[in-house]
Amino acid sequence: MNYPFLQKQGNILSVRLNKELYPQDLIERAIKEEPAGIHSFRTQKQYHLVRLKEATSEDCLAFLNYLIYLNRK
Amino acid sequence: MKKDIVLEKNEKEDFVKLSVDSRIYSKETIFSAGYIFLDRAYIYLDKDSADKIGVWLYRKDKKQSLDTLGKEFYNELLNYAHYYSSLRANAESVKLLLQRALFSAAPSMVQEAEEKEIEDLIKELEEEEKKEGSKKK
Numbered sequence: 001m002n003y004p005f006l007q008k009q010g011n012i013l014s015v016r017l018n019k020e021l022y023p024q025d026l027i028e029r030a031i032k033e034e035p036a037g038i039h040s041f042r043t044q045k046q047y048h049l050v051r052l053k054e055a056t057s058e059d060c061l062a063f064l065n066y067l068i069y070l071n072r073k
Numbered sequence: 074m075k076k077d078i079v080l081e082k083n084e085k086e087d088f089v090k091l092s093v094d095s096r097i098y099s100k101e102t103i104f105s106a107g108y109i110f111l112d113r114a115y116i117y118l119d120k121d122s123a124d125k126i127g128v129w130l131y132r133k134d135k136k137q138s139l140d141t142l143g144k145e146f147y148n149e150l151l152n153y154a155h156y157y158s159s160l161r162a163n164a165e166s167v168k169l170l171l172q173r174a175l176f177s178a179a180p181s182m183v184q185e186a187e188e189k190e191i192e193d194l195i196k197e198l199e200e201e202e203k204k205e206g207s208k209k210k
Contacts, residue, residue, distance in 0.1 A: 001086060001087060002086060003117075005117055005119065018118065018119050018120050020100075020120060021100060021118045021119065021120065021126065022118070046120075061115035061117075061131060062115070064115055064116060064117050065111050065115055065116060068104060068107040068108055068111060068116055069108065069111060071104050071108075072104060072105065072108045
């Protein structure tokens, strides 16, 4: 399946997240709480690009839900 | 007439997308509705335009109808929009009720609050008198 918000560079999958909807502190909290899953993140114009460690597209989708969960916690 | 939410189904890519008017449904409302759907769908959010937020729902259970998933998410948005607007509208009443509850639990607080109010009034009067005195001079 094709997910427009996922980018593949070699073996690494990145998720593209809108800055206005996914604030930086939310991603930093995710990194703090799940350091094993996130490789790095950088910000480009309107988007954060979060690189996940050894992730499948299913893992990336689970990460998206984790951010929703974390935002409510 | 412009719609506040537009629902778009994509069977091939297996998602349903809602384009939500952010002037009506806040980010807070969308995240809250998303939280309720965590066990049923994977949720991705992006900006469609300045006033529109796109919500992509990828179903977890392939037997689940995309159409139903989208419509139920819409209902959840309405539910939370109503919840947050009621919360804002009732904020002052809740504050008053809490104050009363606190005062009835500790009556000495009422006396303290009254004394403080009197002190404030006296201060105000003194300041007014000072101002009037300086004008006359």
